[in-house]
Amino acid sequence: MNKKKCICHLGPGEQSPGGMLSVIKSFLKNPFLKEYEQIHIATVSPTRKITTFLKGSLKLLYLLITKKVSLVYIHMSEGGSCYRTMVFINLCKLFSTPVVVHSHGSEIEVWYSNINKFLKTKFNNAMNKANAIVVLTPGWVCFWKQIVRNTKKIHVIPNYVYHRDYQTRTYLSNGYLNILFLGYIGERKGTYDLIKATKILVDSGIPVKIHIGGNGEIEKCNQLIEKLHLIEYANVYGWINKEKKEKLLNICDILVLPSKYESFGIVLLEAMNHQLPVICGSNGYSKEIIEDGHTGVVAPSEDAEKLAEILKNMYDEERLKNMGDKGYKHVEQNYIEEVVSCSIRNLLELLIN
Known part of the structure; x- marks a missing residue:
């Protein structure tokens, strides 16, 4: 042999x-x-x-x-x-x-x-x-x-990512748009832009919750959430293990990675593989792995107001499902x-x- x-x-x-x-x-x-x-x-x-x-x-x-x-x-x-x-x-x-x-x-x-x-x-x-x-x-x-x-x-x-069987899932199940962020918590990944966008959504009456998982500037992140009076709308978990990540991917409605710059963004694939629509920043190359308007949305980087506007439009169960299904098929065929x-x-x- x-x-x-x-x-x-x-x-x-x-x-x-x-x-x-x-x-x-x-x-x-x-x-x-x-x-x-x-x-x-x-x-x-x-x-x-x-x-x-x-x-x-x-x-x-x-x-x-x-x-x-x-x-x-x-x-x-x-x-x-x-x-x-x-x-x-x-x-x-x-x-x-x-x-x-x-x-x-x-x-x-x-x-x-x-x-x-x-x-x-x-x-x-x-x-x-x-x-x-x-x-x-x-x-x-x-x-x-x-x-x-x-x-x-x-x-x-x-x-x-690994093949995952298609699952029947519901969106906006608790009446909230549950937004997921996974990655290094900080300026470069756009974490604070997402928090500011969430503030705009809350102030406009959109029922929303954000779930933030990752290492990095956890204390600074919590301070901004407290400053903007978003404590009841935000969960910051810090670094999460595989089981916790899987749970969040299953309970959330959309993943947002509004980075100032991104080389790829594997979490976008993981989210689409779980039939979640995704939003990524326009800077860098993560935008190349999604189909804008079909499997996700490309948002202008460093623009919290525009990000909030896009998220507001995503508060639609049918749109979330259609985009999530297309994203799943896109990953199965290519990634x-x-x-x-x-x-x-x-x-x-x-x-x-």
Whole structure:
């Protein structure tokens, strides 16, 4: 029996919960990739950053020296993650090991525009040594074309969710429009714009409740809710586990992610997969994964009044159901594990075999 070829994922570890770690875990347990042995080396942590990086680098070096790894798959965001990725790429190339860079960072464009010419050159050189760059939506290709000379190396592969059977569900069941926010609580994700929009809705007599789940600026969020006299209309849960997330996706009517900037927005897929209409911000690339007016609505980023107007129009059971059903079908056709895994497998086979 031939030994399985090994793919080594580099990225955040268990101490850094979030989107990238979720993607890594989805790769590791993907049944459509079972012909490969997949391992994960943590290369960054929120506290022992240097120690984690050095330990991770030594583990990778051992795998490269002993030829126990066939491909290195680097999950990259922005800032320090880009510098670590440059080191890992150059290390892998010393041993002629194929490298994939999976770009997750929502703010990598801002980071890249702010670094000096010397660092841009170093970064560009490293990225051109990679065998493939994976981006999440077609819009990201434009950014990477200015960096990668051989544009055939750029592959659009979105994040995915798991198939979920269609469920018969009701909307506005308690008379309220239950709005769900999932993500990092703070300015960049548009949390405070959503709270201000909720204030406008309450003042105009729309029965509404907001449910906010995520880590981040929890105290500041609660302070704004108290200041706007919204305590009876808002629930702030902090970081929530899988079971709590599932419960919220089942009891809420709509998910809102009004980010100032977003690289993808996996929670939008999770919501549509639960037949929830979604609202996303106009800045960034999350708008590319919904069909405006059909599976969700694209709202102008940083505009609480416009967001409130859109939400007011969503207080309609039939509209919520129609949009939720269309979103579910959209995800089933384009973003479930089985569909996206075909693209992943094709890329891995191309580079390894």
